[in-house]
Structure formats: C-alpha cells, structure tokens
Amino acid sequence: MSSDTERLVTGVTARTSERGAATRVALLTAAREIFVTSGFAEAGVTEVVSRAGASVGSLYHHFSGKADLYLTLFEDFQTRQTQRTKQAVQEARAEGETDPMRLFIAGARAYLEGCLAERELAALFLRGDGPPGFEVIMRDRLRQWAKRNAALFEGDEGALVVVLTGALAAAVSEVALSEDEDASRALAEGVLDIIGQIRRP
Secondary structure: OOOHHHHHHHHHHHHHHHHHHHHHHHHHHHHHHHHHOOOOOOOHHHHHHHHHOOOHHHHHHHHHHHHHHHHHHHHHHHHHHHHHHHHHHHHHHHHHOOOHHHHHHHHHHHHHHHHOOOOHHEEEEEEEEOOHHHHHHHHHHHHHHHHHHEEEOOOOOHHHHHHHHHHOOOOOOOOHHHHHHHHHHHHHHHHHHHHHOOOOO
C-alpha cells in the first residue's frame, strides 16, 4: 500500500471513529435525558434514537439495547465518583492527613458532592426503576465500596467499615432523592459531622 493510500485510509478511519464516538455520546446523552424524565421502564429505544438524531441500527452498533445504555450511564457515573473520592483522599494525604476516619470523611464528602453535582443521575440509579438484575449490581457495588473503605483502616475493623459504608449509602440515597438541594447539602454535612464523631474501637 502506498503512503498516499495509507494516509487516505487512516483519514477515513479517523473520521469514521470520530463520527462513531459522537453518535455514541449523543445516544448516551439522549438516554440520560429520557431515563431521568420518564424512568427506565417507560423509556423507548425509538425515543432515544429520535432525540439523539441517530438510527436504531447505530444504537445497536454501540449498545446491546436499552439496558446497556442504562448500565453504561451507571458505570460512567461510578467511574467519575471513584475519581472524585480518590482525588479527595490523595489531596488530604498530600496535606499530611493520616487519620483513617478523616481520610474516609474526605472521600465521603467528595462522593456526596458528586451526588449533588449530578443529582438527577444519582437519583435515577436509586429510584428502583432499573433493568432486571440491577439491584444485584447495586449490592455488589456496595460491597466493593466497603472493601475500598476498609483499605483506609488498619487492623480488623470490619464492623466499623460496614457501619460507615451503610450510613454513607443511606445519606447518598437521601441526598440524591430529596427535592430540596439546600436541605440535601445540610443533611450531607450533618451525616459527615456525625460520622466524624464516631470513635474507633
């Protein structure tokens, strides 16, 4: 293959990849809007592709269906939340913080702030209107979250980690599902203050 042909093929591939990525983003954006307003069960694939300005074929090229759109939105949100909490803990450590409880609170605050920043999306995943089997994914994610939290504490403090993770999960649910943002923010701070008063055994 000549260098001119290679450049042409590479250029076409790059444009196709860019177009495919743009279509994928448009489909996810449309799905997010429709899931948030209508709920997962009521949302239709044709509605998603229509809002995205795409075709049904393009949706099935990028996703296996409506549930895959939902799960991709969930995984993307969880990735952002993980990045937020890791960064907060790293920043606290960089400032000299070594107390596991304070590190936990730094990560928890970042997680709650992320829920407030993306409240509609956080609420979508907590309303109980997801694809079949999603509650199993949520339970598994909570267990993973507890494991990450346990890494902050030394020794055998499993019960403490379960309590802390459970308290934070309940706070996340209240913060995301509340219709009053100011009340949500105050609740989040109140929960963090109470957690901060827990004394390690």
